[in-house]
Amino acid sequence: MNILQRMILAPLLLLLFASSGIPGEKAKLGPCVRQCVHAFNPALADSGAVEFMADNFRAKECVQTCKGFIYEGECNSWADGCCHADYLETDPDCQSGPPTPEPNPGNNPPPGTDPGDSLPPDPGEAGKATLEGIDSDGDGIRDDIQRYIALTYPNSQKTRAALQQAAIALQKTILESPDVESALNNTELEARASECIRYIRPGDGRKIDNMLLAEFLNTLDRSKAYLEYDSKLSGHVFGVKEIDEYRTSCSFDPDLMED
Amino acid sequence: MKAFFYIMIACFLGGMLLAETSTASICETKEAVIFFGNGVKSIKRDARDSIELIEKKLKAELLPEEFKTLEFDIAYNGTHTLPLDLLESVIQILTGNISKFWRYFFGLDPIPEWFAEKFILLASILDNSALLTTDSLAKHVNTYKTVIAEGKKVLLVAHSQGNLFGNQSYNLLDNRERQSFGMVSVATVDSNVLGIHTSDAPYTTLESDKVILALIAAQLALPTSPMEPNTENHAGSGSFWGHSFIDSYMVEESISATQITGDIAAALDNLATSYQVVESGALTVSLTWGSEPDMDLHVYEPNGIQVFWNNLQGYSGALDRDDRTGYGPEHYNVPSCDTLERGVYHVALDYFKGDSPEVATLQIEAGQLVRTYEIPMGSEYYGSPDNPVVVANIWVKSGENSGYDFEIYK
Numbered sequence: 001m002n003i004l005q006r007m008i009l010a011p012l013l014l015l016l017f018a019s020s021g022i023p024g025e026k027a028k029l030g031p032c033v034r035q036c037v038h039a040f041n042p043a044l045a046d047s048g049a050v051e052f053m054a055d056n057f058r059a060k061e062c063v064q065t066c067k068g069f070i071y072e073g074e075c076n077s078w079a080d081g082c083c084h085a086d087y088l089e090t091d092p093d094c095q096s097g098p099p100t101p102e103p104n105p106g107n108n109p110p111p112g113t114d115p116g117d118s119l120p121p122d123p124g125e126a127g128k129a130t131l132e133g134i135d136s137d138g139d140g141i142r143d144d145i146q147r148y149i150a151l152t153y154p155n156s157q158k159t160r161a162a163l164q165q166a167a168i169a170l171q172k173t174i175l176e177s178p179d180v181e182s183a184l185n186n187t188e189l190e191a192r193a194s195e196c197i198r199y200i201r202p203g204d205g206r207k208i209d210n211m212l213l214a215e216f217l218n219t220l221d222r223s224k225a226y227l228e229y230d231s232k233l234s235g236h237v238f239g240v241k242e243i244d245e246y247r248t249s250c251s252f253d254p255d256l257m258e259d
Numbered sequence: 260m261k262a263f264f265y266i267m268i269a270c271f272l273g274g275m276l277l278a279e280t281s282t283a284s285i286c287e288t289k290e291a292v293i294f295f296g297n298g299v300k301s302i303k304r305d306a307r308d309s310i311e312l313i314e315k316k317l318k319a320e321l322l323p324e325e326f327k328t329l330e331f332d333i334a335y336n337g338t339h340t341l342p343l344d345l346l347e348s349v350i351q352i353l354t355g356n357i358s359k360f361w362r363y364f365f366g367l368d369p370i371p372e373w374f375a376e377k378f379i380l381l382a383s384i385l386d387n388s389a390l391l392t393t394d395s396l397a398k399h400v401n402t403y404k405t406v407i408a409e410g411k412k413v414l415l416v417a418h419s420q421g422n423l424f425g426n427q428s429y430n431l432l433d434n435r436e437r438q439s440f441g442m443v444s445v446a447t448v449d450s451n452v453l454g455i456h457t458s459d460a461p462y463t464t465l466e467s468d469k470v471i472l473a474l475i476a477a478q479l480a481l482p483t484s485p486m487e488p489n490t491e492n493h494a495g496s497g498s499f500w501g502h503s504f505i506d507s508y509m510v511e512e513s514i515s516a517t518q519i520t521g522d523i524a525a526a527l528d529n530l531a532t533s534y535q536v537v538e539s540g541a542l543t544v545s546l547t548w549g550s551e552p553d554m555d556l557h558v559y560e561p562n563g564i565q566v567f568w569n570n571l572q573g574y575s576g577a578l579d580r581d582d583r584t585g586y587g588p589e590h591y592n593v594p595s596c597d598t599l600e601r602g603v604y605h606v607a608l609d610y611f612k613g614d615s616p617e618v619a620t621l622q623i624e625a626g627q628l629v630r631t632y633e634i635p636m637g638s639e640y641y642g643s644p645d646n647p648v649v650v651a652n653i654w655v656k657s658g659e660n661s662g663y664d665f666e667i668y669k
Contacts, residue, residue, distance in 0.1 A: 181669060184630065191307060198311075206308050206505075207367065213304070214361035220350065223357055227343050230302045234337025235395030237294070237402045238303075239330070239627035240310055243318075248658075 119147050128219045132175055140168040148215050153208075158200045158257045163212050165251050166193035170216050174225035183232035195241055195249035285541055285626045285663065286596035290328040291412035291527055293317075296399075297333075298419025298446070299341045299385065300378070301504070306333045309504045313416055316509070316520045329527075332629065334399045334415065336424055339390055341381060348377050366506050370499040375469070379500060383473040387423055387448065387483070396424055398631045400431045401620050405545045407432075407439045408588060410535030414526050415442045416519070418504040419470070422447040429453045439533035441526040445508050445519055448474055448485050456486070461522040463508065463515050464488040467501035490515050537580045540592035541599045541663075542653065544606055545622045547587035551613030554636065555581075556589040557647040561602025561655070566591060567609075567644060575600050583612075599663060603654050607647035610636045625653050625665040632669075 120143040123134040133142035141149075145167045153159040169189040177183040198205035217223045241249065295310040314331045321329075346360050352373065353359050362368040403413050417425040425442045426449055432440055444452040444462035448471070452460035464471050466488040478484040492513045498506040509516045537545070546556040556578065557567040566573040568581045576593035591606075593599050608619055617636045622629070634650055651669055658664040 185668075187303060188628070190304070194304060194307065209304075210365040211362070211367055214358045214365060214367060217361050218358045220346070220357060223346055223361070224343065227302070227338065227340075231337045233303050233335055235398040236335055236631060237399065237629045238307070238333040238335060239624070239629050240307060240314070240333065241627050242331075243311065243314060 119150055122147060131219075131221050131225055132171070139164075140171060142167070142171065142216075144218070145212075145216055149212070152211075156200075156259050158254045158259065159197075159208070161252050161254070161257065162193065162197045162200050162250060163208070165196055166190070166209065166212055167216065169193045170213065170226075173229045174222055177229040177232060180232045183229050184236065186229065187233055187238070191238070191240075192249040192251075195246040196251070196254070198243075199246035199250065200254055287327065288539065289330040289411060290532070291414060291530070292330045292332055292406050293523070293527075294332050294334040294399075294403075294413065294415045296415050296417040296421030296424050297336055297504075298421050298448075299336065299339050299390065300382065300419065300502075302338060302342065303333070303335050305505075306335055309416075309418065309509075312505055312509050313523070316516065317523065320520050320524055330411075332402075334402070334421075334424070336390075336395055336421055339385070341385070344381055345378055348381070349374060366498050366503065375500050379470055379473045382470050382502075383477050385420070387420065390420055391423060391427055396427055396431075398620075398633075399424060400428050401547060401622060401631060402629070403428060403432065403440060404436060404547075405543075405588065405622055407436045407533045408536040408545075408590070409539035409543070410533055411439075411539065412527065412530040412532060413440045414523065414530065415440070416445065416523060417442055417447070418445045418508075419502065420448055422449045422452070426451065426453060435534065438531040441530045443519060443522045443526055444486075445504060446471055446502055450483050450486060452486075458489060460486070461526060462486055463490050463518050463522070465501050465507060465515055466491040468507070469500045470502040490518060537588065537590035538577075538592045538594055540576065540594040541596050542576065542593040542604070542625045542655070542665075543623070544591040544604075544653075545587075546589040546608070547620045547622075548585075548617050548636070550585045551610075551615060551617050552585050553583045553612040554587070554589070554617060554619055555609040555611045555644065555647065556591060557607040557609060557644075558591045559605040559607065559649075561600040561604060567647075569644065574598065575604070596663070599655060601655050601657055601663070603652050605649050606651040606653065607649045608634065608636065609644055609647035611644065619650075621651060623651060623653060623667055625655070625667060626663060628665050628667050630667045 118137075120134075120136045123136075123143045127134045127142065127144045133144065135142050135146075137143075137146075139146070141164055146164075149160050149163045149167065153163065169186065169192070172186045173183070173190055177186050194205075194209050197209045201208060213226075217226055247254065293310070293313060295306055295313060297306040297309065301309070310331050310333050314329075317329065318326050342364065345364075346357070349360065350357075359368070363370050363374050403415075406413050415421075415425045415428070422442075422444050425444070429437060429440060429442065440453075442453050442461070444460065446464055446468055447462055450456060452462050464486060468488060471485050471488060474485050475487070492507075492510065492515055501507045507515075508519060537543075544556065544558060546554065548554045555568055557565060558573070558576070558578070559565050560573045560575045562574050564570070564573040564575075566576065566578050568578065571578045571581065575598045576591055578589065578591050580588060580590040582589050606621065606623065608621070610617065610619075619634045619636050621632045621634060623632075630651070632651060651667060654666040654668070656664040656666065
């Protein structure tokens with residue numbers, strides 16, 4: 001299939017999905033989850049982002065994170081979409097961790113769009129409480145980083161898109177690199193994102209890439225996790241793409257964007 | 260509105276489909292591989308930026324036909340806790356602003372003196388011999404040997420502690436391989452370059468390199484003391500501590516950058532083209548092991564053909580070296596993109612003959628991807644040639660412009 005065919009077919013397929021109601025509904029927001037979100041970050045719970053927050057704080061992790069603050073009523077020990085704090089091991093709702101949404105699922109805008117209009121609120125110190133941080137809209141990018149990118153580069157859609165690609169890769173490096181094999185795979189993602197940034201910003205790509213990493217590694221735990229991931233790469237050999245081919249490292253087509 | 264929104268998403272995904280690796284370069288034959296060997300302050304992304312800078316400099320320096328024959332790789336050495344030690348040593352001063360640490364670390368903000376002093380102190384008390392006990396060295400040497408066996412020159416541009424690894428690698432090569440292995444040394448913490456202790460060695464150390472100066476002061480009376488600084492850049496250029504490969508040594512139009520680039524070009528000219536033991540190609544798999552007589556490499560090509568000692572020629576590629584006397588290499592290659600198939604190549608091993616457990620080292624190179632696996636081979640791997648153990652898979656996918664994209668997985 002050639003490129004032109006792909007470009008035509010992909011929109012048609014997704015138009016079909018859109019008209020048939022796919023993808024599905026937002027996750028049901030149980031009362032204890034809402035309370036959990038509230039306990040964790042009242043500002044978010046009171047905002048429109050709360051529906052999305054539920055995805056990241058429901059089930060066992062939410063309960064463990066917020067134990068002691070969690071709302072105990074209207075929650076049962078059986079499958080009712082609510083994890084009961086006293087039945088962590090048996091309540092089916094407690095058995096899965098928070099879902100890890102695919103980057104840019106169907107309910108998110110294309111990369112680089114909306115520099116400020118639909119930003120999640122500043123998570124503040126709550127955003128530093130865990131390794132994964134808060135990703136209230138489930139786009140694979142922490143809210144604080146999403147805001148940093150949008151507010152630092154409001155005038156360049158390409159730059160925002162490239163940095164969002166990098167942020168998704170960085171999140172994988174610290175959360176999903178338990179062994180050498182996964183670290184090797186994630187470093188390829190990180191490298192492709194860095195190449196994309198350098199294609200879009202040949203003059204200062206290295207600088208803004210490192211500025212993003214400095215912002216991303218804003219806690220001791222995140223710094224340790226990143227260095228641990230990096231240590232798994234030790235002793236390995238890595239090929240590098242030729243500079244002339246950096247455009248192909250972008251997970252989007254930067255040449256379709258105007259700025 | 261909803262439909263419009265998903266059309267936008269579709270355009271994005273359409274873009275993603277375009278974002279596969281263009282691999283025109285992997286179908287071209289290379290004559291030399293330039294590796295960057297980093298020091299322990301550099302995390303992997305720093306090493307990546309360093310080799311990119313070397314690539315840019317050589318592209319500007321060499322004739323296009325010369326440049327086209329070069330491949331660029333990173334021989335990554337881990338940081339051995341230096342950044343973490345540094346972070347933990349200054350965390351109180353940073354009052355919780357960890358991002359600030361990284362901004363200093365990457366030279367994004369002016370580096371305060373207390374930060375530089377901590378770094379220099381930690382760097383100067385590193386135990387160099389302890390660094391070399393890791394398995395990094397063995398993997399790198401294995402790669403150098405494979406590349407040389409493919410008839411290519413190897414040139415290592417080593418920075419800081421990367422020089423220790425480079426010198427040790429040289430010691431582990433045989434005499435024939437050494438003819439094709441060169442090193443250009445930058446800010447070396449070692450006392451020689453491939454055994455050369457004099458100013459004839461291709462090395463560059465800045466007079467303003469505070470890390471090297473501190474090391475020399477600390478080891479003045481020792482035979483391992485670093486080589487003396489031999490280069491002085493114009494005042495005011497370079498980073499605070501004068502040790503960074505990119506921000507101190509390769510500063511645009513600096514004397515050191517010119518010298519290093521010239522040393523690389525000269526070394527490439529002077530290295531001997533090695534005797535080719537195995538073929539290079541668009542996809543290669545190399546197996547080495549210890550002294551036990553016979554370990555066998557099998558590759559199942561996407562078309563179903565099993566390539567091994569009893570069927571050396573496949574459709575895609577061939578087993579161009581079968582070894583039955585120990586150590587290897589056994590080597591499979593797809594010589595050109597003309598016969599490279601889209602699909603999965605399964606790589607399998609059979610411990611055919613031997614008395615003791617062995618460790619098989621498997622190196623796979625596909626496009627920009629390089630993977631090295633060390634696989635303990637116990638008795639459970641003994642078996643018939645018809646039933647080798649699949650240990651890795653190479654997925655060749657369609658890429659842009661009729662090119663290829665690769666994935667290697669266990």
